[in-house]
Amino acid sequence: MNRSNDRRKLLAAASAAVAAALAAPAMPAFAARARPLLEVWKSPTCGCCGAWIEHMQAAGFDVRIHDVGNAAARAKAGLPAKFGSCHTALVDGYVVEGHVPAEDVMRLLAQRPAALGLAVPGMPIGSPGMEQGDQRDPYDVLLVSREGGASVWRAYR
Structure with a gap:
């Protein structure tokens, strides 16, 4: 058995692994995380909130649930009440209010x-978590500015 040869092979393999890691492009924080974490504040008894959470999990989000209602979380996030819905979520520095599609x-x-x-x-009706068979209400997903205004991010008709 040649221990010197074994050590050289091991050191060569380790050096190659380190070199490959250093040569790889830096990944943004979001890309480094396989599944984005969505923190959701909702009522403990709300079924549509639970259905929306399942929709988000199926789309690849990890979810942490706070069953304490969402009014305080919405206010703390700075989202005006006029944009309110039954649940408030935070993901990677953004607020997600209501039944926003994944x-x-x-x-x-x-x-x-x-x-x-x-x-x-x-x-x-018809938004994720609010499915009612074939019934669909038209709705808009709004992009809310930090100043409290909004524009249509996507329209569902």
Whole structure:
């Protein structure tokens, strides 16, 4: 048995691994995390909030639930009450209020606009978590600015 040869092979393999890691491009914090963490404040008895959480988990989000209601969380995040819904979430520095589709949240995280977050005010039928068979209400996902204004991020008709 040649211990010197074994050590050289081991050192060569370790050096190659370190060199590969150093040569890899730096990944943004979001990309380094396999599944983004979504913190949700909701009522402990709200079924539609639970259905929306399942929608988000199916889309690849990890979820931490706070069953204490959402009014205080919404206010602390700085989201005006006029954009309110039944649950408030935080993800990677953004507020997500109400039944926002996962696809829109993923787009928000990818594009990273200078904004407070997204909101679907109220509880429109047909939005994620508010499914009622084939019934669908038209609704808008709003991009809410840090100053309290909003623009349409995506319209669902």
